[in-house]
Amino acid sequence: MKTGILGGTFNPIHYAHLRIAEEVREVCGLDRILFLPAATPPHKEVAADIAFAHRLAMVKAAIADNPFFEVSDLENRRPGKSYSVHTLEILKDEIPGDEIYFIIGMDSFRDLSTWKEYARLFELAHIVVASRPGITTADPASLLPVAIRGDFCYHSSSKNLRHRNGNHVIFLEETFLDISSTDIRHLIAGSRSIRYLLPRAVEEYIFKKSLYRG
Numbered sequence: 590m591k592t593g594i595l596g597g598t599f600n601p602i603h604y605a606h607l608r609i610a611e612e613v614r615e616v617c618g619l620d621r622i623l624f625l626p627a628a629t630p631p632h633k634e635v636a637a638d639i640a641f642a643h644r645l646a647m648v649k650a651a652i653a654d655n656p657f658f659e660v661s662d663l664e665n666r667r668p669g670k671s672y673s674v675h676t677l678e679i680l681k682d683e684i685p686g687d688e689i690y691f692i693i694g695m696d697s698f699r700d701l702s703t704w705k706e707y708a709r710l711f712e713l714a715h716i717v718v719a720s721r722p723g724i725t726t727a728d729p730a731s732l733l734p735v736a737i738r739g740d741f742c743y744h745s746s747s748k749n750l751r752h753r754n755g756n757h758v759i760f761l762e763e764t765f766l767d768i769s770s771t772d773i774r775h776l777i778a779g780s781r782s783i784r785y786l787l788p789r790a791v792e793e794y795i796f797k798k799s800l801y802r803g
Contacts, residue, residue, distance in 0.1 A: 650790035
């Protein structure tokens, strides 16, 4: 089985998250997308101090009508910071027969050298980099941390990178939706509408639980 992994705080989850997941699933021919809400993100605090249980519930509500989407509470079941390398190591043990595609944005990919044990990520999974339309480079290897560039070769036909162990770095130009969780939180705090920015079920959950009001 080919499984895509999309992590994030999902605070709250919105249509841009869902669209990226759907496009990666389709383009890469994946069997499913597994959403992994972060419990304790290593690079930032969870804005508005929204509990993991709420963010997990919002993801469940958002993906309920898509049979290819699933959600996992893995990062809440293990202690410590939600480092991606540790999450992928656990997933390799939990779903040993699956081929894993780890989905990140271009901004995160450019900052990969700041991630814990970042070189291990390429050994554990294919990396799918979702970028905005028009944001490309003639030399994708130049986006890699200098220390690991020698571990890759470039395939000009697919415009993707291949790691020495066979895993790929796949660059995917997404359908860009200019929606952010930060903006949604600000709209709610200002008593403004968030309709059409996220699924109706998520909107209903937010207002039922009075989230982001402060």
